[in-house]
Amino acid sequence: xxxxxxxxxxxxxxxxxxxxxxxxxxxxxxxxxxxxxxxxxxxxxxxxxxxxxxxxxxxxxxxxxxxxxxxxxxxxxxxxxxxxxxxxxxxxxxxxxxxxxxxxxxxxxxxxxxxxxxxxxxxxxxxxxxxxxxxxxxxxxxxxxxxxxxxxxxxxxxxxxxxxxxxxxxxxxxxxxxxxxxxxxxxxxxxxxxxxxxxxxxxxxxxxxxxxxxxxxxxxxxxxxxxxxxxxxxxx
Amino acid sequence: xxxxxxxxxxxxxxxxxxxxxxxxxxxxxxxxxxxxxxxxxxxxxxxxxxxxxxxxxxxxxxxxxxxxxxxxxxxxxxxxxxxxxxxxxxxxxxxxxxxxxxxxxxxxxxxxxxxxxxxxxxxxxxxxxxxxxxxxxxxxxxxxxxxxxxxxxxxxxxxxxxxxxxxxxxxxxxxxxxxxxxxxxxxxxxxxxxxxxxxxxxxxxxxxxxxxxxxxxxxxxxxxxxxxxxxxxxxxxxxxxxxxxxxxxxxxxxxxxxxxxxxxxxxxxxxxxx
Ligand SMILES: Nc1ncnc2c1ncn2[C@@H]1O[C@H](COP(=O)(O)OP(=O)(O)OP(=O)(O)O)[C@@H](O)[C@H]1O
Ligand SMILES: [Mg+2]
Numbered sequence: 001x002x003x004x005x006x007x008x009x010x011x012x013x014x015x016x017x018x019x020x021x022x023x024x025x026x027x028x029x030x031x032x033x034x035x036x037x038x039x040x041x042x043x044x045x046x047x048x049x050x051x052x053x054x055x056x057x058x059x060x061x062x063x064x065x066x067x068x069x070x071x072x073x074x075x076x077x078x079x080x081x082x083x084x085x086x087x088x089x090x091x092x093x094x095x096x097x098x099x100x101x102x103x104x105x106x107x108x109x110x111x112x113x114x115x116x117x118x119x120x121x122x123x124x125x126x127x128x129x130x131x132x133x134x135x136x137x138x139x140x141x142x143x144x145x146x147x148x149x150x151x152x153x154x155x156x157x158x159x160x161x162x163x164x165x166x167x168x169x170x171x172x173x174x175x176x177x178x179x180x181x182x183x184x185x186x187x188x189x190x191x192x193x194x195x196x197x198x199x200x201x202x203x204x205x206x207x208x209x210x211x212x213x214x215x216x217x218x219x220x221x222x223x224x225x226x227x228x229x230x231x232x233x234x235x236x
Numbered sequence: 237x238x239x240x241x242x243x244x245x246x247x248x249x250x251x252x253x254x255x256x257x258x259x260x261x262x263x264x265x266x267x268x269x270x271x272x273x274x275x276x277x278x279x280x281x282x283x284x285x286x287x288x289x290x291x292x293x294x295x296x297x298x299x300x301x302x303x304x305x306x307x308x309x310x311x312x313x314x315x316x317x318x319x320x321x322x323x324x325x326x327x328x329x330x331x332x333x334x335x336x337x338x339x340x341x342x343x344x345x346x347x348x349x350x351x352x353x354x355x356x357x358x359x360x361x362x363x364x365x366x367x368x369x370x371x372x373x374x375x376x377x378x379x380x381x382x383x384x385x386x387x388x389x390x391x392x393x394x395x396x397x398x399x400x401x402x403x404x405x406x407x408x409x410x411x412x413x414x415x416x417x418x419x420x421x422x423x424x425x426x427x428x429x430x431x432x433x434x435x436x437x438x439x440x441x442x443x444x445x446x447x448x449x450x451x452x453x454x455x456x457x458x459x460x461x462x463x464x465x466x467x468x469x470x471x472x473x474x475x476x477x478x479x480x481x482x483x484x485x486x487x488x489x490x491x492x493x494x495x496x497x498x499x500x501x502x503x504x505x506x507x508x509x510x
Contacts, residue, residue, distance in 0.1 A: 130321075133325060133326065136325065138309075140316075141310070141312040141423065142337055150336065
């Protein structure tokens with residue numbers, strides 16, 4: 001036990017006195033940044049793909065778009081996100097001659113990746129909306145697109161909010177691989193503390209606790225949001 | 237107003253409408269009756285092309301709207317439709333339900349006019365014979381205000397103005413259906429299509445909905461009503477169509493068709509439901 005308190009002392013020395021905590025804060029910020037902006041991008045891409053997927057297929061353009069979306073979803077769901085990160089950072093962007101900070105690459109890749117997952121969630125959300133809603137919109141002379149965006153998608157999003165929350169939690173966890181391309185997340189921060197104190201037990205333990213707390217807070221927020229939505233259902 | 241010419245509709249191999257020809261004149265109240273599965277709903281839904289006819293024509297105000305090349309949205313705005321299941325927009329308040337289409341269409345027309353005027357202006361710079369601009373006397377705010385005023389007027393008419401800002405989930409079936417009817421009215425339609433508007437209602441709410449439909453009928457609205465309410469049909473119809481197996485087997489005034497049906501299938505059907 002004396003051994004363990006010495007470890008904690010060492011950790012505290014680097015964490016507090018040598019400003020390790022600023023790195024932790026940066027890491028936390030980056031993790032949340034990637035997860036939040038990634039999910040936002042994912043929702044936009046996922047909604048577009050989902051709409052293509054539920055589009056009536058008698059026009060050729062709809063079938064072509066459908067093919068492209070199927071390929072996209074297959075690509076991003078069929079490969080590990082680490083591989084996507086590495087390929088984007090070390091293969092795709094250099095080939096295109098684009099120079100981009102690692103953090104932005106991560107946001108982009110996680111956005112594209114979560115777009116593939118969100119598209120499936122959103123598709124089932126759209127299908128769960130009563131077809132009568134689309135019919136009523138079309139019957140008053142609104143176009144398919146306007147009815148979709150103003151009537152069907154908002155109801156679909158409400159239906160899938162809990163599932164989207166789970167996707168957000170999954171994203172928070174998955175961001176723990178961004179150090180592969182040199183983005184500074186929690187792992188980088190605690191690894192720094194560990195290497196400088198020659199002691200890894202406490203830093204990684206604290207890291208695990210931070211992840212757990214993050215996920216618990218996210219889950220709590222989702223539950224609150226769900227409850228307020230349900231309340232508005234009743235009141236109105 | 238609507239000319240239906242040899243209208244056919246297939247679902248895969250199933251022939252649901254087998255050639256329907258009829259004319260609906262301004263001010264007529266057509267009631268469509270017939271056994272379940274005879275194609276009444278399909279016929280009604282082909283009138284505003286919610287279902288695309290397999291063949292035949294639906295001429296509405298001189299345009300064959302069954303032609304896939306016409307912009308159906310423009311013509312549908314002149315044809316209201318009321319559904320058995322009400323289909324109010326769940327994510328919109330009552331007043332938003334009524335205002336959505338008028339505002340959205342108004343804004344779209346405004347946008348189109350502005351874009352056209354922009355190009356006319358650019359062209360006028362380079363050509364000697366100047367073209368006139370489309371007069372734009374609306375603004376976003378004005379369109380919204382007018383739609384709101386109209387919506388409130390309609391709500392007042394059915395005595396539900398205090399429900400303007402609630403969501404449909406808190407309304408009774410009868411209230412929902414009456415709001416669905418004024419939502420259709422908000423677009424100033426030339427004709428309203430009703431598909432069993434009272435079938436999903438509790439019996440005590442049927443009356444209020446039929447009363448509203450009757451009022452519209454008295455004001456001269458053209459309507460096509462699919463219904464199982466034979467009493468109501470007798471009372472408001474100017475003409476009754478009896479459909480069976482995808483065909484109109486008999487059409488006549490309600491007095492004639494109910495008291496003196498000619499076709500044996502009509503007789504059989506009426507003996508069951510009357
Ligand atoms: N979307 C569809 N796909 C396949 N078949 C359909 C579809 N819609 C209707 N049908 C079939 O077409 C036939 C006529 O249906 P329709 O709904 O027009 O009948 P209806 O006269 O309105 O009957 P009801 O009084 O029960 O409402 C039925 O056999 C029905 O199963
Ligand atoms: Mg029907």
